[in-house]
Amino acid sequence: EAQVTQNPRYLITVTGKKLTVTCSQNMNHEYMSWYRQDPGLGLRQIYYSMNVEVTDKGDVPEGYKVSRKEKRNFPLILESPSPNQTSLYFCASSLRWGVYNEQFFGPGTRLTVL
Amino acid sequence: QKEVEQNSGPLSVPEGAIASLNCTYSDRGSQSFFWYRQYSGKSPELIMSIYSNGDKEDGRFTAQLNKASQYVSLLIRDSQPSDSATYLCAGVGGGFKTIFGAGTRLFVKA
Numbered sequence: 001e002a003q004v005t006q007n008p009r010y011l012i013t014v015t016g017k018k019l020t021v022t023c024s025q026n027m028n029h030e031y032m033s034w035y036r037q038d039p040g041l042g043l044r045q046i047y048y049s050m051n052v053e054v055t056d057k058g059d060v061p062e063g064y065k066v067s068r069k070e071k072r073n074f075p076l077i078l079e080s081p082s083p084n085q086t087s088l089y090f091c092a093s094s095l096r097w098g099v100y101n102e103q104f105f106g107p108g109t110r111l112t113v114l
Numbered sequence: 115q116k117e118v119e120q121n122s123g124p125l126s127v128p129e130g131a132i133a134s135l136n137c138t139y140s141d142r143g144s145q146s147f148f149w150y151r152q153y154s155g156k157s158p159e160l161i162m163s164i165y166s167n168g169d170k171e172d173g174r175f176t177a178q179l180n181k182a183s184q185y186v187s188l189l190i191r192d193s194q195p196s197d198s199a200t201y202l203c204a205g206v207g208g209g210f211k212t213i214f215g216a217g218t219r220l221f222v223k224a
Contacts, residue, residue, distance in 0.1 A: 033212070040122065042202065042216035043158070050210065058211060090157055099146040099206045100165065105157035 002027045004106035006091050012112045013081055021076045021109050023091030030096040032074040033058070033103065034066065036087040043090065049074055050097055081113045117141075118205050120215035128223050133190040135218050137203030140184070144207040147186045149177060152200045152217065161201070162188060193222045 004025045013019055025032065033048040035058075045058030049068040063085055065077040074093075078085060088110050092103040117140045127133045137147070146165040150158035164170045164177040164186070176189040186205075190197055200217040 035214075040216055042120075043204075043214040045211055045213075048210060056210065097210050100163070102148060102160045102163060103212065105159070108155075108157050 002104075004091055004093055004104055006089075006106040006109050008109060009107060010110050012114065014114050015082055016080050019078050019081060019111075021078075021089060021091075021111070023074045023076065023106060024072050025074075025091075025093040025104070026072065027093065027095070027104070028071065029093035029104075030071070031101070031103075032068065032091065032093045034064070034074070034076045035090045035092065036060065036085075037090060037108075038087050046076070046089075081111075083113050085111065086113045087111060118203055118213050118215040120201075120203055120218045122216060123219040124221050125218055126221045126223060127193050129193060129195060131193050131222075133193045133197065133220055133222070135188040135190070135201050135203075135220065137186040137188075137215055138184055139186065139203075139205045139213070141205060141207050141213070142181075142184065144205040144213075146206045147177070147179060148204045148206070148212075149175075149186075149188045150202040150204065152202060154199075158202055190220075193220075195222045195224045198222045 034046040035043040047066040049055045091106040094101040094103045149161045152158045162177040164179045170177045174191045178187045202217045203215040
């Protein structure tokens with residue numbers, strides 16, 4: 001089944017404890033992206049990747065890191081999480097970057113930072 | 115800051131009625147637009163995409179785009195309770211980014 005998977009689905013952690021949220025897609029997609037969703041603010045793009053080893057900042061990159069060493073994986077790293085990073089996170093992918101390409105979303109990761 | 119604006123709602127319509135969802139955008143370079151539906155606690159899923167001025171129909175859904183007015187809309191005919199969800203409008207243009215609106219909550223009353 002074609003899909004985007006994320007792990008963990010739920011995470012409660014404490015301020016300053018490094019964490020990684022994994023994202024994997026099995027559709028051979030070139031473009032991958034991370035979003036956070038907060039009430040009233042919609043989806044905001046954190047980072048995106050055009051292909052392996054090519055990443056760039058979205059609109060809200062502060063406090064996050066990403067890497068794209070393999071085409072299928074695009075982990076999101078929070079080196080020192082803070083309470084303002086409590087949010088619902090979505091990974092998404094599309095075949096390639098282009099104005100005609102829809103994005104497919106993972107199931108989401110609900111993160112709480114205490 | 116490039117923006118996509120939506121009325122947060124909630125928009126409440128009776129079953130069988132037409133639901134009209136609207137979206138405006140600030141970036142004149144936006145070339146295509148997508149409507150995603152998101153049920154509570156779930157991930158967004160694509161409903162419609164539109165790239166050219168005019169209307170695009172797919173079943174009960176019609177997307178409308180007016181680039182001169184920087185306006186996008188989604189019409190849902192014969193609304194069903196299962197259509198109750200948040201609808202996200204997204205614009206795609208230059209810069210390799212997708213800009214999402216905050217979403218409109220739709221309630222369809224049985």
